[in-house]
Amino acid sequence: MNNKLFEKYFVFSPYFWLVLFFFIPLAIIFKISISVSEWGMPPYQDIFLFDNGLNINTTFENYVYIFSDYYYIRSFVNSLILALISTFFCLLIGFPLAFYIATSNIRLRNILLVLVVIPFWSSFLLRVYAWKIILQNNGILNLILLNLGITSEPLQLLYNQYAVIMGIVYTYLPLMILPLYGYLNKFDLNLIDASKDLGLNRFKTFFKVILPLSVPGIVAGSLLVFIPVVGEFIIPEMLGGSDRLYYGKILWEEFFVNRNWPGASALAFTGIIILVLPIVIFQILYSRWSQRNEI
């Protein structure tokens, strides 16, 4: 293989990956979502039937169903709100942390970065389970609160949406910190001094200089948190209550409890479209904006 050809293949390899592991599965899911369900294995009928010539056996019933049932729409909305709130808190906690790490001296910086990454070394399931132990009625947190006399009876800390948000923020925080750090690391600290020198106090310097120049890092970190949280299943399942339905949970149930593969596929496909389309539009607008502003 000559070099040029190799380069070509090498450059396009991410696209092969994307086609193989994203577009083809997506097409399969779409195919299942428009087929008719039946009892059996697999639990749906083929799209193409060859009884008397070619018959196309499809239905869009599942999509109609999703959008006519308030139950599904509400779970979508719940998941989007959950993702928004979690991303917001990740940003709120992650930004100062990332900024502190990026501006501290090299030795402290490396220690802090390792501390950020360390949770990844243990199983995600175990870590979420640990929160369950901490938050449960006779858990450590309640024990401390009781002994300090802050509360007279154990608080219901677990199985509600606050526990879910906390668990998600805890789990996804490194995904916010690392891209932010990567960006803030390149930040010229003289710009902060320059802004102060020109008469802006710390607060104004943050909003006029630090924040606008951190937008690419904020966008990267937020997308990295927001996208997976929308489909998050395990954390709401383990820490959440039955009061709130999330998209990931419903998807799981359709697939594995109801064994309604076409319905579940329609749900999955809708979810991807609902999630991907705004992000694609956002990315296009954002890249235009950043080109204009040369950030």
Add this chain to the structure above:
Amino acid sequence: MDKNFLVIENISKTFGENKVLENINLEISKSEFFGLLGSSGSGKTTLLRILGGFEKPDTGRVILDGVDITNLEPFDRPLNYMFQSYALFPHLNVFNNLAFGIKENSSQKEIERNVRDIANLLSIENLLNRRIKQLSGGEQQRVALGRCLIKKPKLLLLDEPLAALDKKLRSKTQLELTTLQKKLQITFVFVTHDQEEAMSLSDRMAIMKNGIILECSSPEEIYENPKSLYTANFIGIANIIEIYKKGENIYSDDLGINFKLNKEFKNIKTNILLRPEKIKIQSINNSKISSLNSFNGEILEKSYLGSFTRYEIKIKNKIISVLDQNSHSNSNYNFLKGEKVICSWESESIKVLED
């Protein structure tokens, strides 16, 4: 003229174990162009950052125009700081960079007028809509300067103002900067490691080394009459010759000659400074030797520098540098490598370095 416009009193600063500044005292007059010259690690930038308010001194005070500003935040000080890297805001265009410091307290009309005025002053009117990345180094320097001057500061601090420019642009900008400073009558304090830059810009300059000020004077005074060996070596080319008292006479082992000196010195041994342009060279054939301090030497190296020729001449054990002005219309006056010559100097050109 206000002699004590900027007073730096007993400033000391330590970073960890490292004493960066030790008991710095300086008085700078209003409208003075003052240079802080030193090699890296001399503490000059730390001193400038203390003036800017970015570092707090461990001891001492900074008084500007009668007001103690030691504990004021940078944004409360009536002065501005021009960074070596310029620190222009990459997310703003030239107009908004210039307007950055006045946006808070001015109307849109005032902002526009002030930006136009400063852009005219620095001839950057045509750049106002450009992004910072689209500017050359020289243009960035002007924007950085304009961004400070638009605030009409009482004092402008400049960190290596010309270091980021290429050589040709540097000498042009040097001239512009002095002209601008004299026109605006703003007090400038700048930091540099480049002695030529310090000499050409400063009204007065301070030589710093290891956190202390060795000398503070006009460039002429520092060049002609340096007080210390370090300064003599640091500024310009210096021939340093060790001499000692030998009975009535003064003797140099290196040159193997007796000296005539019209100055007294305390110690038995000391160094003298002889600037290379103070030495005259004559062909050995030329019989009339005028000065008492004249010696035989041999030309080892010769480099032609256009208006000057620099010779390295060996006199006994010592190699001394000589700058000879090429004022003759006839190039035959140039000496050749290996030629025997007579070097001479006036007793008055010899400076005794006591420290």
